[in-house]
Amino acid sequence: MKTSYRIIPMAILAIFLLGLDQLTKFLVVTGMEEGESIPVLGKYLAITSHRNSGAAWGMLQGQMIFFYIITVIVLVILVYVYFKEAKNNLLLQIAIVMLVAGSLGNFIDRILFQEVVDFVDVLLIFYDFPIFNVADSALTVGVVLMLVEFFFMGKGEKDAGN
Numbered sequence: 001m002k003t004s005y006r007i008i009p010m011a012i013l014a015i016f017l018l019g020l021d022q023l024t025k026f027l028v029v030t031g032m033e034e035g036e037s038i039p040v041l042g043k044y045l046a047i048t049s050h051r052n053s054g055a056a057w058g059m060l061q062g063q064m065i066f067f068y069i070i071t072v073i074v075l076v077i078l079v080y081v082y083f084k085e086a087k088n089n090l091l092l093q094i095a096i097v098m099l100v101a102g103s104l105g106n107f108i109d110r111i112l113f114q115e116v117v118d119f120v121d122v123l124l125i126f127y128d129f130p131i132f133n134v135a136d137s138a139l140t141v142g143v144v145l146m147l148v149e150f151f152f153m154g155k156g157e158k159d160a161g162n
């Protein structure tokens, strides 16, 4: 029977992403001093132990209550959209799972430490991109997949067609 919500595979993907996020953060917290940096790829990629009590680019430092509220709202909306819109839509299901896993990853840090552990330190050619983590990567990929789904696969196309 064709499973339309793919609950098991999507749960496995979410647990894998969340586990990878929490494991990498745990290794950084226990294995490195804050501020310590380990070059991986010359000066373009390093593992730098960093903490951020804000959102992307350090916005809204310390506003934990706001982050808790936003994250819970985001999670509720994602679950609603999953069961309402993602039936038989694998791309949308993966996008939503990436966003849920990423949100939960940073949510756990914010509840436990009131700050997020970051460690992926990329120096883009001329711009020193903020240090991020696996959860941020999942969120960013999820946002991109959601945009692709909407504009190239989903409603956007139908509306354009009308």
Ligand SMILES: CCC[C@@H]1OC(=O)[C@@H](C)C[C@H](C)CCCCC(=O)CCC[C@@H](CC)/C=C/C=C(\COC)CC[C@@H](O)[C@@H](O)C[C@H](O)CNC1=O
Pocket: 052, 054, 055, 056, 057, 058, 067, 070, 071, 074, 102, 103, 106, 107, 116, 117, 118, 130, 131, 132, 133, 135, 136, 137, 139, 140, 143
């Ligand atoms: C990725 C979302 C940020 C993440 O949102 C979350 O947790 C969600 C679930 C809850 C937030 C309170 C609400 C979303 C705010 C939206 C936002 O901020 C616009 C972002 C755009 C984004 C494209 C989607 C760009 C990319 C940036 C970065 C990621 O690069 C891969 C740099 C990450 C570093 O600044 C790092 O220090 C951040 C730290 O880890 C805490 N992370 C968060 O707040």
